[in-house]
Amino acid sequence: MFSLLLVAWLPACGGNTTSSNAPGGTPPPGSPAPASPTLAEQIKALEDSGQLPQLDRSSDLRGPDGDNNGIRDDIDAWIAALPITDVQKKAAQQAARVRQAELLVDQNNKAELDRLGDVSMASVKCLRLSFMPDYQQGYDLSSKIEAITANTKLRAKQYLAYNRAVSGSAGRLPEGNTCDP
Numbered sequence: 791m792f793s794l795l796l797v798a799w800l801p802a803c804g805g806n807t808t809s810s811n812a813p814g815g816t817p818p819p820g821s822p823a824p825a826s827p828t829l830a831e832q833i834k835a836l837e838d839s840g841q842l843p844q845l846d847r848s849s850d851l852r853g854p855d856g857d858n859n860g861i862r863d864d865i866d867a868w869i870a871a872l873p874i875t876d877v878q879k880k881a882a883q884q885a886a887r888v889r890q891a892e893l894l895v896d897q898n899n900k901a902e903l904d905r906l907g908d909v910s911m912a913s914v915k916c917l918r919l920s921f922m923p924d925y926q927q928g929y930d931l932s933s934k935i936e937a938i939t940a941n942t943k944l945r946a947k948q949y950l951a952y953n954r955a956v957s958g959s960a961g962r963l964p965e966g967n968t969c970d971p
Contacts, residue, residue: 843868845941851893851948860887865938878928881920884970885913885932889939893948897955907961912968920969 827835836842846853846864853862861869861883869882888910895906914932921928940949 843938845938847942849942849944851945852890855890859883860890862886862890862939865890865935868938869935872931874931875920878917878920878931881913881917881928881969882931882935885917886935886939888913889935892952893939893945895952897951903956904959907956907959908964911961912964915963916967916969 833842837844844864845868846862848854853864855861856863857866859866865886866883869879869886872879872882874882888906891906892910895902897903914929917932918925918928921931936949940946
């Protein structure tokens with residue numbers, strides 16, 4: 791009992807120099823740990839700050855595409871807000887259109903899968919070339935578009951299924967200008 795009283799008394803007398811307010815400190819013994827934000831709260835905070843785009847999380851694969859341009863409206867708005875040139879935005883839209891098509895393609899239609907593989911390679915090349923000489927920025931943007939397109943469990947599963955459907959197929963980087971007119 792004396793030990794418990796001593797533990798409770800020392801912090802009151804300044805015997806405990808670490809507190810939750812001290813840099814790198816820990817909460818005093820017996821105090822509840824501060825609640826960590828949930829993943830949903832962390833995502834919302836990042837979206838509110840602009841570090842992440844505000845994405846559609848509806849329960850359908852397609853998502854909203856009010857202008858029927860083949861790109862989900864949230865991704866279209868995100869691309870429009872990027873601090874890149876108009877040529878780079880157009881290339882990013884081409885890539886986003888392909889990623890969306892990959893979610894929606896009939897995975898039993900080999901001819902359509904092959905065609906989509908070709909347009910996918912064309913979009914990657916277009917995006918890469920639009921950022922020359924720093925083509926890595928184009929690859930990085932392509933990866934971001936891929937990630938935000940498959941932003942729900944259903945979309946991620948469908949994207950994985952698409953990749954299984956095209957697994958083992960071969961292609962080559964197309965020649966010339968591969969950007970949409």
